[in-house]
Amino acid sequence: MRDQLEDAHKHADAGFGQAQHMNQVELPKRFYATVDVARGDDGFAVTLDGRATKTPGKKIPxxxxVLSLAQKMAEEWAEQGKFINPATMPMVRLIxxxxxxxxxxxxxxxxxxxxxxxSDLLLYRADSPQELVAEQEQIWDAVLVKLARKFDVAFQPTIGIIHQPQPVSTLEKLDAALEGQGLLSLTALVSITGLTGSGLLAxxxxxQLVTxxxxxxxAHVDEDHQIRLWGEDDEALERRAKRRVExxxxxxxxxxxxxxxxMASRLT
Incomplete structure (x- = not known):
């Protein structure tokens, strides 16, 4: 089970580092000419020269x-050049x-x-400098307030890194908030959680409590504060840009x- 969770978390690190690794290995040659989207009884599939795609490992169709997801995957397949580079196919990799x-x-x-x-990012605060403390309070507290009102929960933020347990009822209600989410949605939410370091933000x-x-x-309050202090690092900015794509x-x-x-609820 842990291996599968780590596989899902690859999308949290599938930006700069993974792209660098993929650039160092021999990429497969493009083997198809046409890319289309086909509709079947179970949903939508991308076809390459008329054959539906399968996963690279277990060869599952x-x-x-949702049509828009298949269209985005088809776009990524179509944009491949002489070689197929998975680093440039974030939707295909996530699905x-x-x-x-x-x-x-x-x-x-x-x-x-x-x-x-x-043990969320939003719950562990800095004690200095005051500028960072104020930014964390302004931005993070706004999210916590919206969650508290939506789910009738309470949080216990703390200063420093020593673990601060959260109320059991809060964690139970937040878990219940994920009830009914399917595999695709949860995979995407795990990716968002890993990329931001925050289950609460996900x-x-x-x-839709936040945009x-x-x-x-x-997710980048601390990092942005450091950039203002010390300036931008080109490699870090490139890594962040690739993570933003993911x-x-x-x-x-x-x-x-x-x-x-x-849409389905309106039809019932």
């Missing part, structure tokens, strides 16, 4: 329930990871998000599935 994990991983993914929320995003840009800003892809999966669920 890749089918998604493949979900498909290969399998539905049996749903409880584990929920638990992983809950584990982050129990849950707030799921319920994606607000999530990204909240983040945006995961967000688009959550939003597409939310829209699909909303």
């Amino acid at each position: 890749v089918v998604v329930p 493949n990871s979900a498909v290969e994990s399998g539905a049996e991983m749903v409880p584990a993914f929920r638990a992983e998000i809950g584990k982050f929320a129990a 849950i707030a995003l799921l319920y 994606p840009n607000e999530v990204w800003a909240a 983040f945006d892809i995961a967000v688009s999966v959550v939003e597409a599935l939310r829209q699909e669920a909303w």
Whole structure:
């Protein structure tokens, strides 16, 4: 089970480091001419020269329930040149990871998000400098207040890194907030959690309590403070930009599935 969780977490680190690794290995040659999207009984699949794609490891057919997700995967396949570079295919990698994990991983993914929320980025504060303290209070407290009002929970932030247990009822209600989320959604939420270091931000995003840009800003309060103090580092900026691509892809999966669920509810 842990191996499968780590596989899902690859999307949290699938930016600069993984791209560098992929650039060092021999990439497979492109073997197809045409890319299309086909609709079947179970959903939508990308086809390469008329043949539906499968995951690279377990060779499981890749089918998604939402057309926009299949279209994005098709776009990534179509944009490949002479060689196929997985580093440039974040949607394909995220969906493949979900498909290969399998539905049996749903409880584990929920638990992983809950584990982050129990010792969340937003709950551990700096004691200095005052500028950083104020920024954390302003940005992070705003998210905590929205979550507290939405789910009728309470948080216990602390200063420093010594573990501060959160109320059991709070963690139970946050876990319940993930009930009903399927494999694709939870895979994307695990990715968002890993990229931001925050299960609370992932849950707030799921319920549209915050925007994606607000999530990204909240996740980088400390880093942005350091940049203002010491200046920008080109390699760090490149790594952050690549992680933002992974983040945006995961967000688009959550939003597409939310829209699909909303449309389905209107038809019932």
